[in-house]
Amino acid sequence: MTLLAAGQEAGRSRRLPQYTRERRAEAGMLILAAAITIFAYVLASIGKYSAMPANLVPILVAMIALMGVVHVANLYLAPHADPIIMPLVALLNGLGYVMITRLDPPQALLQGIWTAVGVAAYIFTLLVVRRTEILDKYRYLFALLGLGLLVLPLAPGIGENINGARLWVHFGPLSFQPVELAKLALAVFFASYFIEKQDMLSGGMGASGRKFSLNLRVLGPILAAWLGSLMIMTMERDVGFSLMLFLVFIITLWVATSRISYLVAGSALFGVGAVVASKLFGQVNERMVTWLDPWKYAETIGYQIIQAQYALGAGGLSGTGLGRGHPTLIPVVSSDFIFAAIGEEMGLLGTTAVVIAFLLLVGAGIRAAQRSSSPFASLLAASFTLIIGLQSFFIMAGIVRLLPLTGVTLPFVAYGGSSLVSNYILVAVLMRISNESGHEELRV
Numbered sequence: 001m002t003l004l005a006a007g008q009e010a011g012r013s014r015r016l017p018q019y020t021r022e023r024r025a026e027a028g029m030l031i032l033a034a035a036i037t038i039f040a041y042v043l044a045s046i047g048k049y050s051a052m053p054a055n056l057v058p059i060l061v062a063m064i065a066l067m068g069v070v071h072v073a074n075l076y077l078a079p080h081a082d083p084i085i086m087p088l089v090a091l092l093n094g095l096g097y098v099m100i101t102r103l104d105p106p107q108a109l110l111q112g113i114w115t116a117v118g119v120a121a122y123i124f125t126l127l128v129v130r131r132t133e134i135l136d137k138y139r140y141l142f143a144l145l146g147l148g149l150l151v152l153p154l155a156p157g158i159g160e161n162i163n164g165a166r167l168w169v170h171f172g173p174l175s176f177q178p179v180e181l182a183k184l185a186l187a188v189f190f191a192s193y194f195i196e197k198q199d200m201l202s203g204g205m206g207a208s209g210r211k212f213s214l215n216l217r218v219l220g221p222i223l224a225a226w227l228g229s230l231m232i233m234t235m236e237r238d239v240g241f242s243l244m245l246f247l248v249f250i251i252t253l254w255v256a257t258s259r260i261s262y263l264v265a266g267s268a269l270f271g272v273g274a275v276v277a278s279k280l281f282g283q284v285n286e287r288m289v290t291w292l293d294p295w296k297y298a299e300t301i302g303y304q305i306i307q308a309q310y311a312l313g314a315g316g317l318s319g320t321g322l323g324r325g326h327p328t329l330i331p332v333v334s335s336d337f338i339f340a341a342i343g344e345e346m347g348l349l350g351t352t353a354v355v356i357a358f359l360l361l362v363g364a365g366i367r368a369a370q371r372s373s374s375p376f377a378s379l380l381a382a383s384f385t386l387i388i389g390l391q392s393f394f395i396m397a398g399i400v401r402l403l404p405l406t407g408v409t410l411p412f413v414a415y416g417g418s419s420l421v422s423n424y425i426l427v428a429v430l431m432r433i434s435n436e437s438g439h440e441e442l443r444v
Contacts, residue, residue, distance in 0.1 A: 018079060019075065020079045020080060022079065022080055022081060022082070022083040023071070023074060023075050023079060023083065024083075025083040025084075026071060026074065026083035026084075026086060026087060027071055029083065029084065029087035030067045030070075030071055030086065030087050030090055032087070033067075033087045033088075033090040033091040033094060034063055034064060034067055034090070034094070036091060036094070036095075037063065037090075037091070037094030037095065037097070037098060038056075038059075038060060038063070040094075040095060040098045040322060041053060041056070041059060041098050041101070042056065043321070043322040043323070044098055044099075044101065044102045044322040044323040044345075045323065046323065047321050047322045047323025047324040047345075048102060048322075048323030048324070049323075062112065063094070066115065066116065066119055067090055069119060069123070070086055070090070070119055070122065070123075071086075073122070073123045073126060074086065074126075074431065077123075077126040077127065077435075078126060078431045078432060078434070078435035079435065080434075080435050081431040081432070081434040081435035082364050082367065082368060082431070082434040084360060084364050085361065085364050085365075085427060085430060085431060085434070086427070086431070088357050088360055088361045088364070089361070089412055089424075089427055091357055092354070092357055092358075092361075092411070092412040092413050093115060093412045093413070093420075095342070095354070095413065096111075096338065096410075096412060096413035096414060096415075097111055097112065097115070098322070099334070099338055099341055099342060099345075099413075100334050100338070100415050102322065102323055102345075103327060103328060103333055103334045103338075103341060104334050104415075107334055107415050110415075110417065111415055111417075111420075113417075114416075114417035114420045114421065115420060117417065117420075117421055118420040118421045118423070118424035119424065121421050121424050121425050121428075122424040122425065122427065122428045123428075125424075125425050125428035125429065125432075126428050126431065126432060129428070129429060129432050130432075131432075131436070132374060132376065132377040132380065132429070132432060132433055132436065133374070133376070135188050135192070135376075135380065135429075136192045136195075136376045139188065139189050139192035139193055139196075140189070142185040142186070142188040142189045142192075143185070143186065143189040145182075145185045146182045146183075146184075146185035146186035146189060147182075147186075149178035149179065149181055149182035149185065150178065150179060150182045152169050152178045153167050153168060153169050153177075153178060153179075155169070158170060158171065160175065167179055167241075176417060176418040177416075177418040177419070178418075179241050180418040180419055180421070180422035180423075181418075181421075181422050181425075183241065183244065183245055183248070183387060183422075184384070184387075184422060184425060184426055184429075186245065187248060187252070187380070187383040187384060187387060188380060190248070190249060190252050190253075190383065191252060191256075191376060191379040191380040191382075191383050192376055192380075194252060194253060194256035194257070194379060195256065195375045195376045195379055198256055198257065198375075201253070201256065201257045201259075202256075202257035202258065202259055239277065239283070239284055239287070239406060239407065240394060240406030240407040240408040241407075241408065243270075243394070243406060244387065244390050244391060244394065244406075244408065246266070246269075246270065246273075247266075247270075247386070247390055248383060248386050248387060248390065249266075250262060250263065250266035251263075251386055252379065252382065252383045252386065254266075255379060255382050256379055286301045287404040287405050287406075288404055289301075290302045290305055290404075290405070291305075291398075291401060291403070291404035291405065294306050294309075294401075303331070304330060304331045304332070304336075304337065305399075305401065305405065307329050307330040307331075307340075308330055308337050308340035308399050309401070310329075311325070311326075311327055311329075311330060311340045311341065311343060311344035312340055312343040312344065312351075312399075312400065314326075314344050315343045315344040315345065315346065315347040315348065315350075315351075316347055316348065317347050317348050317349060318346075318347040318348075318349055319343075319344065319345045319346040319347030319349070319350055320344060320345050320347075321345060322345050322346065323345070324345065325341070325344040325345040326344070327340065327341035327344050327345065334414070334415040335409055335414045335415045335416055336395075336405075336407070336409070336414070337399060338410055338413055338414045338415070339351065339354070339395065339396050339399045339410055339413070340399050342354060342413075343399075351396075354396075354413065355396065358388070358389070358392045358411075361388060362385055362388060362389040364430075364434070365381055365382070365384065365385030365388065365389075365430055366381075366382070366385055367434075368381045368385075368430055368433045368434040368437060369381035369382040369385065369433070371434075371437035372433055372436065372437045373437065374436070377433045377436065377437075378433075380429070380433065381429075381430055381433045381434075384426050384429060384430055385430070387426065388411055388423070388426065391408050391409075391410075391411055392410055392411055394406045394408050395408050395409060395410045395414075396410065411423045
């Protein structure tokens with residue numbers, strides 16, 4: 001009986017996860033993120049309606065349930081992953097939900113549903129991608145998938161043209177942006193192919209001692225994927241994702257090979273492409289002229305960016321208070337310009353907090369890349385971190401007029417189901433890479 005009981009106890013210990021120090025830290029930070037979100041939600045309701053929110057209890061239960069599910073999933077599937085990643089995501093997602101609720105309650109309901117779908121996609125990704133080598137094995141499948149998703153909005157009958165860009169597809173009542181998932185698939189392909197051909201791309205020495213030279217056979221598949229992606233993006237009249245995909249391609253290639261010449265050549269190609277695009281496409285030209293002088297077009301194409309400048313100015317240091325500003329004067333504020341709404345009602349302090357949260361998230365991604373012993377996983381973590389960092393930088397820099405507007409959304413914060421789901425998948429892969437490196441450090 002004693003041996004049987006011992007065997008049963010050993011079986012239970014193998015099934016039950018170990019509550020690691022990473023997950024203990026994560027639990028505390030998730031509680032803090034939930035507390036900040038609920039506090040902001042209450043303030044926004046009081047500021048707008050002068051009353052406590054009527055649905056506070058359901059919102060509180062839903063938030064705790066979602067964070068609890070994420071935490072339990074991490075406990076079982078990624079016990080040694082970086083503990084700061086998901087609390088930062090929860091904070092950004094929560095603050096974005098609060099602002100969307102304040103700006104457009106019907107959209108907030110949809111955003112809540114998409115958040116639940118994103119969490120489900122996060123858990124599914126952790127379940128399927130048990131080791132990052134799985135992604136490495138199917139590089140060409142990911143390349144075809146990425147290109148196929150980019151082409152999908154051009155298909156007759158299901159593609160939609162919204163605000164001059166053909167990025168949407170619809171199936172009945174459901175619509176989404178395939179490019180959000182396409183960028184992840186292509187990033188996997190780039191990382192895998194660059195690692196396989198690293199010596200050739202960097203001009204290194206082969207086994208025979210002969211130095212490799214760059215040729216079309218080596219660069220052909222990369223250039224085909226890159227040029228194909230840019231051509232499709234041009235046909236879809238979208239500049240933001242074209243630019244981001246191009247920069248991810250060039251910077252990932254530079255990280256893989258350490259050749260500064262790729263950055264130089266990429267910068268030159270970008271400059272030429274920007275000039276040509278501004279001449280050929282009216283949408284690009286409009287963004288350039290409104291960036292340089294929006295007040296010249298105050299009644300037309302410059303109205304949106306001008307209202308964003310007024311909103312940021314009205315917010316000052318500490319903001320007008322949640323629910324007490326007028327961010328709805330900005331067109332499409334809940335998606336394209338939610339950062340300006342945060343600046344008006346939460347001030348410079350609020351926008352700085354958002355920037356710091358993204359910087360910490362990027363730092364966590366870079367740390368996962370540095371600690372990984374797998375070259376492919378390391379480069380993939382760097383590539384995925386680039387996507388989050390560049391996308392958030394582009395939209396925030398566009399709103400404060402540091403750069404022209406690119407049309408991308410602020411990850412986890414802005415309204416948009418496609419962006420939410422794809423970014424949760426991205427973070428799941430980062431958590432898997434971080435967990436692998438953490439587990440290897442424990443074994444050492």
